Amino acid sequence: MPGDNLTRVEAQERRALVSVDSYDVTLDLTTGAEVFRSTTTVRFSATAGASTFIDAFTRTVHSIELNGAAVDTSAADGVRIRLDDLAEDNVLTVVADAEYTNSGEGLHRFVDPVDNEVYLYSQFEVPDSRRVFAVFEQPDLKATFRFTVTAPAAWEVVSNQPVESRTAGEGNSSTWVFKTTPRISSYITAIVAGPYAKVESELASRDGRTIPLGIYSRKSLSQHLDADYIFDITRKGFAYYEEKFDYAYPFEKYDQLFVPEFNAGAMENAGAITFTETYVFRSKVTDAIKERRVVTILHELAHMWFGDLVTMKWWNDLWLNESFAEWASTISTANATEWTEAWTTFQAMEKSWAYRQDQLPSTHPVVATINDLEDVQVNFDGITYAKGGSVLKQLVAWVGEDAFFAGVAAYFKKHAWGNTELKDLLAELEITSGRTLTEWSKLWLETAGVNTLRPSFETDDSGNFTSFAVLQSAAPDYPTIRPHRLAIGLYDLRGGKLVRSHRVELDVDGERTEVPELVGMARPDLVLINDDDLAYAKIRLDDDSLSVAIEHLKEIESPLARALVWGSVWDSTRDAETAASDYVKLVLGNIATETESTTIRTTLSQLLLVARQYVAPADRAKTIEKVGSDLWSLAQLAKPGSDAQFQFVKFFAQIASIGDHVSALRGLLDGTVVLKGLTIDTDLGWELLEGLVLNGAATSVDIDAALEKDNTANGAQAAARARATFATSEAKVAAFNSLVDSDELPNAIVRNTALGYQHVNDPSSLEAVVDKYFAALNDLWKSRSYHIAETLIVGLYPAPLASQSLVDATKAWLAANPDVPALRRLVTENLAGVERALAAQAADVR
Structure with missing residues (x-):
């Protein structure tokens, strides 16, 4: 990596010397395709006589002026600018050329192949506002920001605040001046510019204000934008959060911008959220993707309070920022939208990610040690998001949902526009709940690794339990044994259904926890530890329950219980406790009637990995062939037009391997094979073509022809993947x-x-x-x-x-x-x- 790292020690030393008042940033976006002119005036106080630095990624520094005196430009090395002999009150102005990027960092520049229009957007988290203006790049040096932007007059220009004025400039340019922001961190400032298509609306905040709403997308995608639905979800999120947080939306407007070539799902820029434009659906997508978009919209909205209004002091509390938004977006999705099975989705997707990340050699405590910016970058992981969200879910259960929301509301009021640490939130939760959280924090946040829970029992000749216990183990390198609140479900086959006949909820602690409530009860067909998914732990099925699951998982009525069984067998397969071939049998025998789209998507992704990498190498080819053939059969038998049918075709295209598979793909693509209810639209066509390429049944000429028909950014990306x-x-x-x-x-x-x-x-x-x-x-x-x-x-x-x-x-x-x-x-x-x-x-x- 370039010499652009910032250590926590450097940040702490700079914070001890400097307090920032304001930034006045002027950008000229009319200077060509490679660089833009950036002029920054920073007002800050400092320890008199001290020396420090300001961050500035630049191609050329034209001038530096500190307190009215010119500073030699040799003080700038392209990454930092050295500042010496500071006064108590300082004014610094830096004029420089900064570079556009094509990496999704800083100010990203994209040219739409459809119409050759230029689109720009900023992405600053973690350390990339310094790619656009001179800045003290750390979250605890908050300031106000005032942006002035010159750009082509035909463009839309968006920042964190509403436009204060717009004036015509030379040629075909205009200059936008934006209102000054509240005190925020630099990483959530934003500039988005280009000929974006805009849809406007508004909503009423709880404090009586009218909040303008905007949704933006590229012109060539705008006909696919379902703005009314996005506005509807946004309004539901506002109402839910303003009530639960007991704090009105803290900013003046709320724009949501779908931008090209985005690296992540979205970014919580204050009042100007950027999203990947894959959430603008030009072709059919799975229900899993539709639901994920809703969760993402509500995730970023939660950040307006938790992260933007109140911000972490340093990146070691990044987990809390992201985990809170994960938890908040899931509970709001479940309670305020039509996606009522959001916690099932959370189990199937987020928890599986967390368990996988928590078993890597690089696992770390939720509260990670963050020594520098490189540490931050690699810690955008399943611990930070998914395990943290899971642990917060447990914390909510521990203190009570009402007490949790009351503590969060008090936290926002007490620390508005400031910076905090984990202890500040826990202090408020201790007050509202009456619980001491020190030990909870130590066990769950300061240690790494995931525990495994499994049933241990004996039965008499009548099949009744004579003993029942939950055994808990930990990885040797991370030996912490933790307390868990969980439920045990007993499931029996009745009338063609696998139904829960009994449930017991208890606290599990230590390596062995007896469950006397189950002694004397009849052993069921399936025992499910962690029923209802209350705990963060891997779970195991006993051998007989696994055999029942392989044959009858599809007959469990509860989507969440099914997701727990899917996840349990997946975990034991990854841990080499269950044979990979048994996992293949489980999936192919039970996936046909699964109702939850994310469960289907996650499970089929895991199935393909198992077939290609986990089965015995001697059986790989025949397993891949069977998976492909069975997926094609499932697609043909599925309900016409259903999400399941669509997913079976998509995954079939990914793993097609023999001549019959190729014939099916080619027939779907050229229209000689028809599945009722299935439309071969542009994006699905690319997936079918890729399946043909995989099998040597299509050429570069075929890819070129498809790209000529779909000369778009999406088409170029699909063509690159196919080649x-x-x-x-x-x-x-x-x-x-x-x-x-x-x-x-x-x-x-x-x-x-x-x-x-x-x-x-x-x-x-x-x-x-x-x-x-x-x-x-x-x-x-x-x-x-x-x-x-x-x-x-x-x-x-x-x-x-x-x-x-x-x-x-x-x-x-x-x-x-x-x-x-x-x-x-x-x-x-x-x-x-x-x-x-x-x-x-x-x-x-x-």
Whole structure:
């Protein structure tokens, strides 16, 4: 990585010297395609005579003026500007040229291939407002911000605050002046500019204000924007949060902007939220994606209070920022929208992510040690989001939902526009709940790892329990045994359904917890530990319950209970306790009638991984063939037009492997094979074509023809993915070289090329890139921005090989490169996935 890191010690030292009052930022976006002019005036106080630095990523610094005196531009090194002999009150003005990016960091520039229009948007979290203006880049140096932007007159320009004035300039330009923001952190400021199409509305806040609402998208996508639905979800979120937080929306407007080539799902810029434009649905999407969009909208809205109004002092509390939004968006989705099974989705998607992340060698406590910015970047992970959200759910149960919301409301009132630490929130929750949270925090937030819970019981000759206990274990490296509040469900087959006949709720603590309430009861067909998903823990089924699940999971009526069983067997398969072939049997035998879209999507994704990497290598090809054939059969039998039918076709296209599969794909694509209720729209057409490419049944000419019909950003990304999917060593090397030899490709093309590169049924084509991969790692880390480097280091790792030789090569690189912690973490996580696959393969042979 470039020399752009900031350590916590540096931030603390700077915070001790400096307090920032305001920024006045003027940007000229009419200076060409590579750079823009950035003029920043900062007013701040400091310890008299002190020296410090301000962050500024620049191509050229034209002038620096401090307290009326010129500072030699040699004080700027392109990353920081040295500031010496400060006064008690200071005014600094920096005039510089800053660079547009194509990496989704800083001020991203995109040219729409449909109409050649230019679109810009900013993305500043974690440390990238410094790519646009000179700034003290740390969250606890809050200030007010006033933005002035010159841009083409035909554009829309959006920032955090409403427009104060707009004047015509030279040529076809205009200058927008935005109202001054409240005191906020630099990472949630925003600039979005371009000929965006805009839809306007408004809502009434609880304090009587009218809040203007805006939704923006590229002109070429605007006909697909379902603005009315997005406004409806937004209004429901406002009403829910303003009531539960007992605090009116803290900003003056609420714009939601769908922007191209975005790296994440969304970003909580104050009053100007940016979203990935994949949430503008130009083709049919699964219900899982529709629900995810709702959760994301409500996630970012929750941040307006938790994160924007009240902000963490340093990034070690990033987890609290994101975990709160995860929990809040899930409970609001479940209680305020039509997506009432949101907690089932949370279990199927978020918790599975958390359990996976918590078992990696890089796992860490929820409250992580964040020494510098590189630590922050790699900690945007399943611990920060999903485990944290799960733990907060437990905290809500521990203190009570009403007490939790009351504590949060008091926290917002007490710390509005300030910076806080975890202890500040816990202090308010202790007051409203009357509970002491020190021990809870120590066990759940300050230790790493996930516990495993399993039933242990004996029965008499009549089949009644004579003893029942819950056993708890922990990974040897993370041996903490924790208290859990959970339920145990007993399920019996009755009238063709697997129904819960009894439930007991209890506290589990220690390595063995007796459950006397179950002694004397008849042993059921299936025992489900952690029924209703109250606890954060992996759960195991006893052998007989697993056998029943494999045959009858589909007959469980509760979607949440089904999700828990799906997750339990997936965990035990990953841990090489359940044979991979049994997991395949479970999925193919029970997925047909699953009703929850996210459960289907998550489970089928796991099925494909199991078929390709977890089954015994000798059985891989026949397993892939069976999965493909069964998915095609499921698609043909599914209800016409259903979400399940749509998903079965999509996953069939991903794993098609034999001539009959190719014929089906080609028939769907050319219209000679028709499934009632299924429309082959543009995006599904690309997926079918990629399946043909995977099998050598389509050529580059076919990809070019598809791109000519779909000459859009989405089309270019799909074409890049398809080209990287060709199943030859030459194609994989070409895809690898296209990403490594040049840094000119934008982030979305990089990401999709990496997806196609890893799309294989026979992984042997990736053997040619193993040595090239390890040879390139250090240069990639040093020369690319963080998000691009991470995409390449994870996306180009030839994980599908899942071989001992890949393990050996990875360990050799790690042994030879001990000094780059963040890079080593990514490589170590790659290695852990392969080692887990090898253990699963060995278990499947037995």
